[in-house]
Amino acid sequence: MAGASEQQKFSFQEILDTFKLCLTDSKEVDLQHYVDGWRGLIKFLNCLGSIFGFISKDASSKILILVGHLKGENGSQYATIQSMVKYELEKDLVDVTKRGIHQESGCRTLLRLHRALRWLELFLERLRTSSEEDKTSVMCGEAYNESLSQYHPWVIRKAAGVAFHVLPGRPAFFEVMNVGPPEQVVAMLGEAMPLISEVYDITEKLYAQHNLLDLP
Numbered sequence: 001m002a003g004a005s006e007q008q009k010f011s012f013q014e015i016l017d018t019f020k021l022c023l024t025d026s027k028e029v030d031l032q033h034y035v036d037g038w039r040g041l042i043k044f045l046n047c048l049g050s051i052f053g054f055i056s057k058d059a060s061s062k063i064l065i066l067v068g069h070l071k072g073e074n075g076s077q078y079a080t081i082q083s084m085v086k087y088e089l090e091k092d093l094v095d096v097t098k099r100g101i102h103q104e105s106g107c108r109t110l111l112r113l114h115r116a117l118r119w120l121e122l123f124l125e126r127l128r129t130s131s132e133e134d135k136t137s138v139m140c141g142e143a144y145n146e147s148l149s150q151y152h153p154w155v156i157r158k159a160a161g162v163a164f165h166v167l168p169g170r171p172a173f174f175e176v177m178n179v180g181p182p183e184q185v186v187a188m189l190g191e192a193m194p195l196i197s198e199v200y201d202i203t204e205k206l207y208a209q210h211n212l213l214d215l216p
């Protein structure tokens with residue numbers, strides 16, 4: 001039987017495989033695979049140390065909300081992000097202008113992860129094109145400042161900044177990704193980027209069409 005540390009061992013390949021499964025033939029985003037992709041990313045984050053615990057906790061709580069919808073009595077309506085949006089809007093299950101009784105709507109919850117996916121896209125692209133001496137903390141911070149930070153209050157931005165500073169250097173970071181030598185990591189990032197970008201772009205377009213990009 002595998003030991004606890006072995007069970008927890010992360011592999012970037014798993015994330016890649018999950019994001020490959022995310023898009024259906026009709027280019028809808030499968031919610032279960034989307035959630036699984038985030039679960040894998042959170043697993044990675046947990047390997048980086050307890051200082052990232054507050055981030056991991058927030059992302060996990062959002063995953064739990066989405067899993068609750070997927071497993072709920074109307075779970076079939078949550079098969080894809082498209083069907084979720086249609087269902088929740090038709091049934092008036094989304095707080096559109098101010099926080100009310102639907103704080104755990106799928107649309108609002110997924111929007112928080114969707115914004116974080118933009119950070120991931122920017123960070124992984126920097127990682128892919130980085131050189132050995134580049135700092136992961138700088139790449140992560142720049143990606144955060146260009147994306148997610150605008151939605152966070154000062155205290156979260158500060159805490160995130162402190163956490164970024166203890167990120168391992170590029171070689172150790174690549175080790176945790178558990179892919180192989182740096183050239184293989186770069187190649188796998190090159191494979192993952194278009195998939196993550198496509199999932200992001202499709203979701204962004206859908207949310208824009210329905211005016212959901214600023215849900216409170």
Ligand SMILES: CCCCCCCC/C=C\CCCCCCCC(=O)N[C@@H](COP(=O)(O)O)[C@H](O)/C=C/CCCCCCCCCCCCC
Nearest residue numbers: 012041042044045054055058059112113116140156160177
């Ligand atoms: C193997 C590939 C390498 C990259 C792996 C990265 C792994 C990242 C895993 C998870 C990313 C974090 C997802 C964070 C979701 C944040 C959602 C959010 O914005 N929540 C805020 C708003 O929520 P509501 O109050 O409106 O419900 C909430 O206030 C945030 C709290 C926590 C702070 C979030 C800081 C985000 C920093 C993102 C960078 C993570 C650093 C990872 C380092 C590799």
